[in-house]
Amino acid sequence: MKMNLNDAVEQQYEPKRFFLMLLIGISIYVAFIALSYLKGDSGSWGIMSLLPTLLVLVVAVVSRRPFESMIAGCIAGLVMLNPFDLVGPFADNISTVLGNETIIWIVLVCGLMGGLIQLLEISGCLNGFSEWLQRVIKSRRQALAATAGLGIVIFIDDYLNCLAVSTSVKKLTDFYNISREKLAYIVDSTAAPMCVIVPISTWAVYFAGLLEENGVAAENEGMSVYISAIPYMAYAWLALIIVFLVVFGIIGNWGPMKQAEERAAKGNPVPEAFEESELISNVQAKRTVSFRANIINFLLPMILLIGSTIYFDVDLLKGALFTCFATVLLYWVQGILNFDTQVEAIFKGFKVMLYPLSTVIGGFFLKAINDELGMTSFVIESITPYMTTVTFPAVIFAVMAFLTFATASSWGLYILAMPIVFPVAEALGVSTPLMIGALLSASSFGSHACFFSDSSLLAAQGAGCSPMQHAFSQFPYAMLGAVLSIFTFLGLGFLLA
Template sequence: MENTIFSLIPPFLAIIMVIFTRKVLISLGVGIVSASLLLAEFSITGTISTIYDSVKGIFVSDGEMNYSNIYILLFLIILGIITSFISISGGSRAFGEWAIKRVKSRIGAQIVTAVLGIIIFIDDYFNALAVGQISKPITDRQKVSRAKLAYLIDSTSAPICVVSPVSSWGASIIALIGTILATHNITDYSAFSAFMQIIPMNLYVWATLAMVFIVAFRNVEIGPMRVHELRAVKEGLVTDPSKPAAGELKEDLPTSSKGTVGDLVWPIVALIVGTVGTMLWTGYEAAEEKTILAIFEYTDVTKSLILGGLLGLIVTLGFFIRQVVILKAVNGNVLGKGVWAGTKSMLPAVYILLFAWAIADLIGRLETGKYLAGIADSTNLNSSFLPFILFVIACIMAFSTGTSWGSFGILLPIAGDIAAATDVSLLLPALAAVLAGAVFGDHCSPISDTTILSATGAGCNLMDHVMTQIPYAVTSAIIAGIGYLVIGFTGSTVLALLAVALLLILFAIIAGRISKVDWQET
């Protein structure tokens, strides 16, 4: 069953079920069982053993604790507790009142979120969660739905990281490109130079980022997003009250009337400084060459997240103690309630992540990615179609497996092989197309950890985020796909970017007019 068409069954089954039933855990569970059945050749005892090994592998790998996954789960819990005590200390209320005096429109709230997402480019996990914490008070005050907030966060996390050389993504990609260049004895440019040349060729990233600002400025609400935005504007409900949302506090916690903006800002600053500082430290300790790229290549992201989270938590509790002891604004006995409320708010995200990691492991064992990559490797079409074909296959692979890293880890070397054997001038466009497609698939997949964390950071129901984001992401992908056809047939990145820009302008004009009429009619 491995590396065959049957390996597509579990991911497609899980994705189709989650889209139609909106029951994430059940759908992922069906995907896990079906993958285990295939791996165990339909043996019941073998299936149970396979599921157990997969779940165990989340916490223990090769006889050692899998600290990376454990740190992410702990970081989520810590972030929930930080959010809880920021609310108790009055920081969220005060920041919201401060922001509403300065950010005076829905457009402004969305632009602030998008800019923050672009600025905080160090790591996609950190981006998704940190931007959500900062932006929620602003977007809530301006009646921007959490679904829209999740879309803005998701569209400015991985897309920015994949084109930033100074990020956990960029450094790893540069190292992988270096291996590809060495394999094919290409000495015309270095790995870093190749990465920098690839940046403008990553057409999906530029289409996605442009789409974010078009959506904000032109008030473009496509498909399900319109329902969420209308509810937010007309009823003041930024979430669907009938659906659970990860990262959202459910407890009716007391709030200090003496809270200030600093009660929110300084814990977030401590979180950012602690995380980035630890990333630099761990990377410096591990890297042989003490260059900034080497430091980011070897940085321990998950360890940095947990240490930065602990620093943020300490600062948060410090401000809470100030409210209790000095200002006498809240009662100290709310401590336990705050910890539990924050922990409970993150449990849905924890459960979904556990299921997503399990199915990702099983899909990896089924070699679904290798099967899809083999399709690209065996294609005999005109080499001018190569960037477009690789883009489409990377989209499908990342969407099916829920991982952009796994997708470009498998497909980049294959893209290098195909380009070197057919037309080496298409090497960089081919690599760019793989990276772009991997980001798209990861961007949209309901089993992707970045999708899950973006919904968590925004306090949005996961499937609401997935279904409202897909129309925008697919539109950007179609535009990018046309751009890759232009690159393949002309060899010109400039013409491809012009084609993408013209299509985006056309979309902005048409969609903006339709949305304007649509909103006026309602």
């Protein structure tokens, strides 16, 4: 009877909630129409270009729904550009984004990685590996250290790091009552930061090419210039130091992380609002194999994934494709899973990744709108006239960190930023490796801290918590690293001036 009464109350308030949200939506729409008219015929949107992104952040904090927040910001930007023609531009922009080579690569990589995780789950070998870890690792602190250690070792790509590490240790951390939020934080903190400071990674390959395209490095010299900047990538180094200080208890649990750890200490590592059952297929292996065979059946695909990614010129898509094929063959030959079951599991993996992928697509959509509004150019050009040799690296780090956090564009944003930043840095006489370090630090901060960045979404998905649960619990530690980075760049700017 009590439950029925609660349901009745909920149904009574549902229409009121709907009309309230409708009223807020109409008010925001009207406000952005007014902005469109305020601009008039002037060529630049100026400070108004920041408003769609700020709307995304506000809606995300209130609703805890990242994808819906992204769409709200995109629509707001389209209203500013043309308030009475939304459907056509929306369709054109989303079609362009979905046709983007990077998006296609991300969808295929994440889908195949999700499929591989499903194969590891239903084959039973993941349970065998987790059982072996529980025999080897004897304490909560060792479990945390092992998680961070794996994150250090798997440095080829942040996607690979986020999904492979969380999949490997999730049952171990559950056994020691470590919250999924802390697992996601450790995984995310050793993903982009580690990929940035190791030159054998997808990040290094991409940014080395970008340095050559912008004339910062001569042809075929991009990687050597990138390597010279590694000591100056302050945020990446600080994020790694902070995560180990958290692991060993030197830095305690703050804010939402403290609440998550208190819940986990009571035997509930998985957040109440997170539906764990949706991630795992109900299919089970046809036959069980020995404990030793289970460990081999888990480690071999992981080794193949890392090795093949390196072999194919650090291309995770080719590595994931080869590993999925080899894993299907491995399990079929042993009679653990038949072919049809494994194909269905791979499709299940794609399905599991749909929400994180939709949010990443929303991020690319928002970046396209921001580019039309001229947000990045406005912000950088507004601050550069007031810079000095000493302050420029620190300010560029702070500005680009904010822009990367606000747009989740840890790679694409720098295509626009580098042609603006490096000529100013050269005119001021700022060290080129120091400027590269500031930009890469900003990129790794945005990837780490933004709740709708690809690596944060995958860290949350892999660990088993919602993107907003991960974002709120991680943010204080990311901000600590950002503040310390600003002071570090100020010090480096003074020493190298």
